[in-house]
Amino acid sequence: xxxxxxxxxxxxxxxxxxxxxxxxxxxxxxxxxxxxxxxxxxxxxxxxxxxxxxxxxxxxxxxxxxxxxxxxxxxxxxxxxxxxxxxxxxxxxxxxxxxxxxxxxxxxxxxxxxxxxxxxxxxxxxxxxxxxxxxxxxxxxxxxxxxxxxxxxxxxxxxxxxxxxxxxxxxxxxxxxxxxxxxxxxxxxxxxxxxxxxxxxxxxxxxxxxxxxxxxxxxxxxxxxxxxxxxxxxxxxxxxxxxxxxxxxxxxxxxxxxxxxxxxxxxxxxxxxxxxxxxxxxxxxxxxxxxxxxxxxxxxxxxxxxxxxxxxxx
Numbered sequence: 001x002x003x004x005x006x007x008x009x010x011x012x013x014x015x016x017x018x019x020x021x022x023x024x025x026x027x028x029x030x031x032x033x034x035x036x037x038x039x040x041x042x043x044x045x046x047x048x049x050x051x052x053x054x055x056x057x058x059x060x061x062x063x064x065x066x067x068x069x070x071x072x073x074x075x076x077x078x079x080x081x082x083x084x085x086x087x088x089x090x091x092x093x094x095x096x097x098x099x100x101x102x103x104x105x106x107x108x109x110x111x112x113x114x115x116x117x118x119x120x121x122x123x124x125x126x127x128x129x130x131x132x133x134x135x136x137x138x139x140x141x142x143x144x145x146x147x148x149x150x151x152x153x154x155x156x157x158x159x160x161x162x163x164x165x166x167x168x169x170x171x172x173x174x175x176x177x178x179x180x181x182x183x184x185x186x187x188x189x190x191x192x193x194x195x196x197x198x199x200x201x202x203x204x205x206x207x208x209x210x211x212x213x214x215x216x217x218x219x220x221x222x223x224x225x226x227x228x229x230x231x232x233x234x235x236x237x238x239x240x241x242x243x244x245x246x247x248x249x250x251x252x253x254x255x256x257x258x259x260x261x262x263x264x265x266x267x268x269x270x271x272x273x274x275x276x277x278x279x280x281x282x283x284x285x286x287x288x289x290x291x292x293x294x295x296x297x298x299x300x301x302x303x304x305x306x307x308x309x310x311x312x313x314x
Contacts, residue, residue: 008298016290020072023286024065027279033057037277038081055081068283077284082276087284091266095288097167098265101188101257104181105250108189110243112139113196120197121204121235122227132197140194144253148187148260155183166261184261188254192246199242203235237304244300248293 035051036043052058056067071078077087113136120132156164166184168176204227255267266285273281 008301012294019290020287023283024068027282028061034081034277034279078280080281081278087281090269090281091288094264094266094269097263098254100181101184101254101263101265102250104185105188105192106247108185109192109196109246113193114200116197117200120201124205136194136197139190144187144191145256145260147190148257151183151187167263184257184263188250188257192250195242195246196239200235200239203238204231240300240303244297247296251289251292
């Protein structure tokens with residue numbers, strides 16, 4: 001297991017270095033001046049040149065890249081062009097909201113995905129299998145932001161059961177935080193549950209057709225034990241792969257959900273920074289999101305090794 005973890009961690013540094021190089025290069029070659037975008041209507045050639053010198057935007061590419069890498073190694077992602085605040089501080093303020101949203105969506109995806117997958121996979125070809133397959137296909141075809149708008153209109157505006165402004169910091173009001181997370185988590189998780197449900201259904205159906213299952217059935221092992229102890233454990237390996245894809249997709253789609261529910265998360269900050277050419281925030285945000293995705297994949301790889309010994313590194 002330690003070899004598995006070490007081999008995955010060894011790949012993290014080159015992955016992040018290559019990704020940050022690509023993002024830095026893309027922001028460098030974007031047409032137009034970031035200083036002009038920051039100054040807005042007050043921009044003129046003299047003020048643009050002065051701000052570019054102040055921000056270091058007039059330096060050569062490799063000099064700027066080397067300074068940025070040196071700062072990252074020290075935990076410094078730079079300073080925002082617009083707010084003149086440290087990028088790490090901006091993300092530290094918004095990270096709890098984004099993690100709450102992604103975590104809530106993952107819980108919804110896991111609950112509904114496992115429920116639908118178990119309904120269909122434990123009895124393939126039955127009526128409940130067709131119903132669960134239809135529900136998962138329906139959830140996969142509906143955009144997340146549309147679900148969020150409908151849920152917001154029905155349960156927040158019309159019925160008034162849940163708040164319109166969703167996010168409340170966990171440290172200030174636990175009950176308010178829970179109430180505010182219901183609709184955004186449902187909006188984000190309903191679509192993601194389809195991937196888990198489909199993979200679990202097909203894996204369970206395949207596991208139940210294995211020969212060892214026939215032998216255990218002939219030996220008188222109860223069906224509940226067959227599914228819970230044997231079939232479900234073998235089916236979890238491909239389900240973990242689907243969960244990894246689900247989390248990666250959720251991180252991207254959470255940007256749209258943040259806009260619908262006015263969530264003060266990383267996605268809102270990133271979108272505003274892209275349109276405002278605040279490239280220091282964009283570069284730091286992409287690096288942070290990459291770290292989150294790599295961390296989730298590392299945890300899933302560890303789970304692979306715990307469930308399937310063949311997945312462990314030699």
